[in-house]
Amino acid sequence: MIRISDLSKTFTLHNQGRARIPVMAGASLQVAAGECVGLVGASGAGKSTLMRLIWGNYLADGGRIEVGDLDIVRAAPREIIALRRATLGYVSQFLRVVPRVPVLDVVAEPLRVLGRPAEEARAVAAGLLERLNLPSRLWSLSPTTFSGGEQQRVNIARGFAHPYPALLLDEPTASLDAANRAVVLEMIAEAKARGAAILGIFHDEGARAQVCDRLVDVTAFAPRGVA
Numbered sequence: 001m002i003r004i005s006d007l008s009k010t011f012t013l014h015n016q017g018r019a020r021i022p023v024m025a026g027a028s029l030q031v032a033a034g035e036c037v038g039l040v041g042a043s044g045a046g047k048s049t050l051m052r053l054i055w056g057n058y059l060a061d062g063g064r065i066e067v068g069d070l071d072i073v074r075a076a077p078r079e080i081i082a083l084r085r086a087t088l089g090y091v092s093q094f095l096r097v098v099p100r101v102p103v104l105d106v107v108a109e110p111l112r113v114l115g116r117p118a119e120e121a122r123a124v125a126a127g128l129l130e131r132l133n134l135p136s137r138l139w140s141l142s143p144t145t146f147s148g149g150e151q152q153r154v155n156i157a158r159g160f161a162h163p164y165p166a167l168l169l170d171e172p173t174a175s176l177d178a179a180n181r182a183v184v185l186e187m188i189a190e191a192k193a194r195g196a197a198i199l200g201i202f203h204d205e206g207a208r209a210q211v212c213d214r215l216v217d218v219t220a221f222a223p224r225g226v227a
């Protein structure tokens with residue numbers, strides 16, 4: 001489902017004398033349907049950069065990133081938007097939302113953009129928020145003032161509202177208590193069981209051991225002479 005081959009990325013810092021930071025060269029990786037792969041490697045090795053390249057926020061210098069039939073490296077912006085709508089989900093570490101939109105609509109939104117009726121989408125959102133133990137008195141509020149763990153649960157609910165065939169998870173259990181962490185790990189296992197291809201960063205070793213089928217060390221992707 002996710003196929004990466006010969007991927008390279010160098011950052012150029014235009015405001016700092018065009019300093020060049022080579023992060024990866026010749027990176028290759030595949031994630032099959034129903035599989036969860038964990039990215040590991042020291043801080044600064046390039047885990048987040050790889051996730052952002054797949055999400056389409058960073059442009060690769062070379063290589064291919066195929067998600068389903070689309071090569072993200074060569075895709076047009078509208079193709080990436082369509083991919084994010086139906087095929088590729090992303091649970092980032094931090095929640096970014098439009099102010100004043102209530103939680104229930106934040107979580108229902110991925111279904112609404114796919115054409116699901118409002119009431120139906122809200123019912124799915126309510127089910128997820130309930131499962132993640134977010135008190136219903138908070139559902140009509142904007143999550144901008146929520147605690148770290150509450151925001152993370154909203155982010156997770158949103159990322160799991162639609163059954164994306166491919167999912168990127170950046171530290172999905174980082175701010176959670178034991179009970180909610182267990183719920184999230186259960187949701188990841190269910191997504192795998194329905195055939196989702198999942199690529200994640202988990203600093204939580206227990207979580208990693210529980211849901212990852214294998215680990216990929218991104219240090220191996222460092223350009224020659226950098227690692």
Ligand SMILES: Nc1ncnc2c1ncn2[C@@H]1O[C@H](COP(=O)(O)OP(=O)(O)OP(=O)(O)O)[C@@H](O)[C@H]1O
Binds near residue numbers: 023
């Ligand atoms: N937008 C950017 N501009 C310039 N350099 C960047 C940018 N993003 C990342 N880098 C550099 O790329 C390298 C890899 O960073 P990245 O955040 O991918 O590492 P990481 O493995 O996710 O680290 P951590 O575990 O600490 O989050 C670092 O040297 C970082 O400074």
